[in-house]
Amino acid sequence: MCKIINITENKELKIETINEILQDSFFFSLLLRIKRSLKEVEAKSYLTMFIKQLSVVYIYELSVCLENYGIIKKDYFYKPNMKKRVKIERQCLHQSIFNSDKITKKILEMGIDLSELVYDLNIVVNDGKLLYTNFEDYNEDKDLEFWNSIFYLNEEVLETIFKALRIDEQSIKILYEKISEKVKDIIPKLENYINGKRYSYSVFKLFSNSKNLEQPDKIFILYRYRLITSIMHIEKIFSSIPIEIHIGDIINLEFKTYLRKYKSLIIDIIGNDLMKINTSNSKIIIDKINKKITNKNFYAVNRKLRNNVHYTNITSLTDDEIQILDYNQNNYLLIITSFFEKSINIDIDDESIMMTNFLKCCREKGMVKEDIDKDYKNLYKKFYFTGNI
Secondary structure (H helix, E strand, C coil), X not given: CHHHHHHHHCCCCCHHHHHHHHHHHHHHHHHHHHHHHCXXXXXXXXXXXXXXXXXXXXXXXXHHHHHHCCCCCHHHHCCCCCHHHHHHHHHHHHCCCCCCHHHHHHXXXXXXXXXXXXXXXEEEEECCEEEEECCCCCCCCXXXXXXXXXXXXHHHHHHHHHHHCCCCHHHHHHHHHHHHHHHCCHHHHHHHHHCCEEEEECHHHHCCCCCCCCHHHHHHHHHHHHHHHHHHHHHHHHCCCCCEEEECCCEEEEHHHHHHHHHHHHHHHHHHHHHHHCCHXXXXXXXXXXXXXXXXXXXXXHHHHHHHHCCCCCCCCCHHHHHXXXXXXXXXXXXXXXXXXXHCCCCCCHHHXXXXXXXXXXXXXXXXXXXXXXXXXXXXXXXXXXXXX
């Protein structure tokens, strides 16, 4: 990584590209620092999922950019055995969730049953509202060493660019202190907003009030719910404190701009999903979007911004284009989140609480799903009457 110290000395690398890389790296680092300061487990987990997917996209695209400009080859940029894994993880964000072997395997492993009341899901609920389910990340690779390497690499990129811009360590420290002071009041608000309690729940029960949902609709909601709603939550929490960093006349970093690009990426992913679902509900959603978003330039401008994930060719937006995005991106995402909220049923009753405590007790005894399934009735009966197994 030390070789990219010459990143700003490459004559072909435009300042717009350096600014884009720096912006993504800086705000990733800020969110990572906030995540580390959170005390509540579910809040920390929620923010971790938010930054994980972006970190892989940015690191992959940065490695492509640096190799294209002859600064450093991918093989030297990554630690051993990281390159292939980063590419796979990056593709996972964009892969189709329909007719997917990965999704089919996940459904089988979790024992998902769309037609019977089976406690096959974990949900995290805050103030009666769903934050996320464990369907998205169930049995995903928990390789902490890999993810820590990705996080470290992101931060190292940031540190390297600061050094290349000849910004000394004391100035960087003061910069972070100012930002930390600015966001300190947000941290407890963030922790309360994205923290919740975990319950055992049923996919069948989750969709019990929406008889018109087809199986692809349900998979779409289960797999994309957190991806879409999290960007709305994060934006809402940070909207009260505009975070902007200006270094000289050339470096301008804005958190709002950072989120705008993330939203463009999500809209691109969701648009592809909706086209492939091809259910009556997906057609209704598309129709609502088309009626609400009347500006014909929106999708082209959104795609233009989305393509800025590729650092090799950064395109600046005009003020008019930014206005188009700020109005229409939120309308697009609100239509999707409204569909989600109307489709799900959250009802934490006594049975849900009992089952949550039962499975927690099983885990504490070191039992896995296969152990529980073998003698489920007797184990649950014993727990029901004694509170233990």
